[in-house]
Amino acid sequence: MIEVTGLHKQYGTRTVLDVPHLSVERGACVALIGANGSGKTTLLRILAGQLKPTSGTFSTPQPVLYLPQRCYAFRGTVLQNVLIGTKNKREDALSLLERMELAPLLQKEARSLSGGELQRLAFCRLMLRDCTLLLLDEPTSACDSHAAELLLQELQRYRAAQGCTVLLSTHSRAVAAQVADRCLLLANGRASALRSEAGTQCEFSFD
Amino acid sequence: MDAFRQAMHLLFTLDPELLQILGVTMRMSFFSTTISCLIGLPLGTLLGTHSFRGKAFLKKLLHTLMGLPPVVAGLLVYALFTHYGPFGSLHLLFTVRVMVIAQCLLITPVVTGLCASYMEQSAAGILETARGMGLPSGRVLLLCLTESRTSLLSVVLSAFGRSIAEVGAVSIVGGNIQWKTRVMTTAILLETNKGNFSFALALGCILLLIAFVVNVAASWIVKEARYD
Ligand SMILES: Nc1ncnc2c1ncn2[C@@H]1O[C@H](COP(=O)(O)OP(=O)(O)OP(=O)(O)O)[C@@H](O)[C@H]1O
Numbered sequence A: 001m002i003e004v005t006g007l008h009k010q011y012g013t014r015t016v017l018d019v020p021h022l023s024v025e026r027g028a029c030v031a032l033i034g035a036n037g038s039g040k041t042t043l044l045r046i047l048a049g050q051l052k053p054t055s056g057t058f059s060t061p062q063p064v065l066y067l068p069q070r071c072y073a074f075r076g077t078v079l080q081n082v083l084i085g086t087k088n089k090r091e092d093a094l095s096l097l098e099r100m101e102l103a104p105l106l107q108k109e110a111r112s113l114s115g116g117e118l119q120r121l122a123f124c125r126l127m128l129r130d131c132t133l134l135l136l137d138e139p140t141s142a143c144d145s146h147a148a149e150l151l152l153q154e155l156q157r158y159r160a161a162q163g164c165t166v167l168l169s170t171h172s173r174a175v176a177a178q179v180a181d182r183c184l185l186l187a188n189g190r191a192s193a194l195r196s197e198a199g200t201q202c203e204f205s206f207d
Numbered sequence B: 001m002d003a004f005r006q007a008m009h010l011l012f013t014l015d016p017e018l019l020q021i022l023g024v025t026m027r028m029s030f031f032s033t034t035i036s037c038l039i040g041l042p043l044g045t046l047l048g049t050h051s052f053r054g055k056a057f058l059k060k061l062l063h064t065l066m067g068l069p070p071v072v073a074g075l076l077v078y079a080l081f082t083h084y085g086p087f088g089s090l091h092l093l094f095t096v097r098v099m100v101i102a103q104c105l106l107i108t109p110v111v112t113g114l115c116a117s118y119m120e121q122s123a124a125g126i127l128e129t130a131r132g133m134g135l136p137s138g139r140v141l142l143l144c145l146t147e148s149r150t151s152l153l154s155v156v157l158s159a160f161g162r163s164i165a166e167v168g169a170v171s172i173v174g175g176n177i178q179w180k181t182r183v184m185t186t187a188i189l190l191e192t193n194k195g196n197f198s199f200a201l202a203l204g205c206i207l208l209l210i211a212f213v214v215n216v217a218a219s220w221i222v223k224e225a226r227y228d
């Protein structure tokens, strides 16, 4: 379960994230939506332990897996990329890549993949590892609709197997509607009026 | 031109003294470079990828050490290893080993500093991804190193370049002893002082040749894998 209180991030004098309170129950899947620069990545990076907040406290279950918004391909083939730091996962990796329709690219140099292929690869790298909290930053932003469909199916499969909590950011209402139990709208950043008005955060159900 | 002909002559007649000097030079540079890189690359990666208290001070210190004059390093090591110095009982003065030690003192800060600034600039994506995958920190460090290997090669090569070209520290702690601690640079210095300009120039040509061969070999070793 995620608990956040008074989380605040500033760059210089500019506040980019201000979340007075947020709690996500165990096993839930929450979609983070909001305009460019509204602080989605900032929030996810803080929860992933990769960015220090200016003030505030939060607690997250461990271990955490985090998919950055910008995907990085390590040296080596697609298969080697997926297997980095794992043991005895070759069979699992092969069937995972098969399901994600990356099987034809198995032996291809990962750095030569297209944007959408790379995004699926980066997602697959996480799907071979265990976690209790999964943080995904726009996991389908580079995917075509079919690839996005595959990815979300795989996500549901992983959730069922792991029982983990998921927090994902997206610009697609369709993606949010398909996998999320509820949505969290981040609306701060540029408009300071909005920030003081809404306290940067409003929650609403998606049904 | 005369010098070049003389250089070729020395090389192809396998002049025994030249070969011995070359051997000492290569041995010294190899160990200095290897040890400096074994210490400096991981340290630089750590420094470039972590933030902690006192980091700014550490970087200033490092930059100062990067500019350490070779003769000062030589003097320092000399003082440590001289007969009455703290390590005098090791009897290392005027050996190749102590030359390597002095060079490491010079080169390690350079490797560390260059590696750290490279990592600061370009390891962010690797770090974010590798940490996001939940990899242990040792593994993350290793990934940073292997992912940047082509860029780090130039760091290694500049370390080697500094080592093979360095004369101040090496002549102080090594003593330029014939058949023992004489290396290319100290030999060149000696021949120049003796007025043997063309011989000194010949040695210089050979030194240049070595540097070229090492560069070619190194870039061949870490050659980029071509994409399918
Ligand atoms: N290192 C930084 N220094 C200064 N400002 C930053 C830094 N990182 C992010 N910001 C600012 O913080 C704000 C929030 O950025 P963030 O990346 O969280 O937005 P986002 O919601 O993920 O946007 P997008 O939908 O484009 O991915 C932006 O206005 C950005 O300019």
Ligand SMILES: [Mg+2]
Pocket (backbone or CB within 6 Å): A040, A041, A042, A069, A137
């Ligand atoms: Mg973002």
